[in-house]
Amino acid sequence: MTPDLIAWLTAPEDVRERRDRIAGYLANEGYPLPPPPADADYGEAGAIHWVRGQEMAVTYSVVDQSGQRVYYYAEYEVEHILLRRIRRAEEWVLEHLSLIPSVMRDGRVVIQEIGRIIYESRRWFHSPEGERYRLRVVIQEREDGHWWVTSFHPRQFR
Amino acid sequence: MGRLLRLHYYSPWDTFDLLPGARWPVQTAEDERYEFRLQLLLDRHTGQLVGFGNEGGDLAQDYPRLMELLAQHPVPGLYDVPDLNLTDATLPQIITAIYERYVATRKAEPEQVYPTVGAQAPVLQVADRPTDKSQPEE
Numbered sequence: 001m002t003p004d005l006i007a008w009l010t011a012p013e014d015v016r017e018r019r020d021r022i023a024g025y026l027a028n029e030g031y032p033l034p035p036p037p038a039d040a041d042y043g044e045a046g047a048i049h050w051v052r053g054q055e056m057a058v059t060y061s062v063v064d065q066s067g068q069r070v071y072y073y074a075e076y077e078v079e080h081i082l083l084r085r086i087r088r089a090e091e092w093v094l095e096h097l098s099l100i101p102s103v104m105r106d107g108r109v110v111i112q113e114i115g116r117i118i119y120e121s122r123r124w125f126h127s128p129e130g131e132r133y134r135l136r137v138v139i140q141e142r143e144d145g146h147w148w149v150t151s152f153h154p155r156q157f158r
Numbered sequence: 159m160g161r162l163l164r165l166h167y168y169s170p171w172d173t174f175d176l177l178p179g180a181r182w183p184v185q186t187a188e189d190e191r192y193e194f195r196l197q198l199l200l201d202r203h204t205g206q207l208v209g210f211g212n213e214g215g216d217l218a219q220d221y222p223r224l225m226e227l228l229a230q231h232p233v234p235g236l237y238d239v240p241d242l243n244l245t246d247a248t249l250p251q252i253i254t255a256i257y258e259r260y261v262a263t264r265k266a267e268p269e270q271v272y273p274t275v276g277a278q279a280p281v282l283q284v285a286d287r288p289t290d291k292s293q294p295e296e
Contacts, residue, residue, distance in 0.1 A: 080171065084175070
């Protein structure tokens with residue numbers, strides 16, 4: 001059934017339909033997606049950016065603790081954040097999706113190198129299995145100097 | 159016979175997941191050891207190594223350093239990856255096959271260039287061809 005699940009979630013061509021389908025699945029599993037973060041900048045929402053030859057629509061942007069504006073894209077969220085968490089059976093993390101801006105602003109810097117920063121939440125969270133995790137947000141710099149969110153994932157906290 | 163891994167490649171972002179199936183309960187480990195360029199994926203129930211990924215990385219940029227890190231910190235095990243036609247392959251062999259299939263072939267192609275806002279497209283010039291204005295006026 002699992003391959004069919006991924007295929008079913010990715011079937012709609014329109015990214016909003018795919019997101020709706022994923023949101024419905026997550027709600028049925030008991031992990032409803034949160035509303036969009038209130039502490040983000042929506043001034044450029046809907047603007048189209050070209051990222052590695054792909055059209056990406058801005059969902060929101062955030063000025064992180066380094067002072068740089070970081071973009072969060074609708075298409076990337078669906079394909080690489082939501083689906084990746086489902087692929088790794090980490091759906092519970094997506095309940096905290098709206099924490100991405102605050103992790104970028106207030107989180108601990110795990111690593112900072114040319115073109116990439118990894119932030120980690122200072123709080124820890126419990127998975128359904130009872131393990132403790134911190135939430136990580138990875139941002140990367142594009143060739144044109146813009147930064148964007150490329151990952152939101154849990155890291156076990158021991 | 160190696161352990162089965164299915165490849166999920168995310169082009170053009172140059173990230174991948176290698177998992178035993180389309181969906182598998184895993185947790186990441188050892189990402190610090192590999193400078194966050196590789197994640198070892200452990201089965202959440204058994205704790206055994208079952209897969210690999212480079213979420214948040216970029217194989218196009220990370221490949222040379224990743225090979226160095228894997229030489230310093232080898233990952234044991236042999237794997238079958240039907241998506242890459244590999245059997246009994248080591249992790250460096252698998253990552254090299256991914257790199258050659260998705261990154262090296264793309265680098266060999268001319269890069270697509272998108273005009274920036276305000277940039278003017280070059281004017282097409284045709285040599286040795288008279289235009290209307292070049293005709294003698296009556």
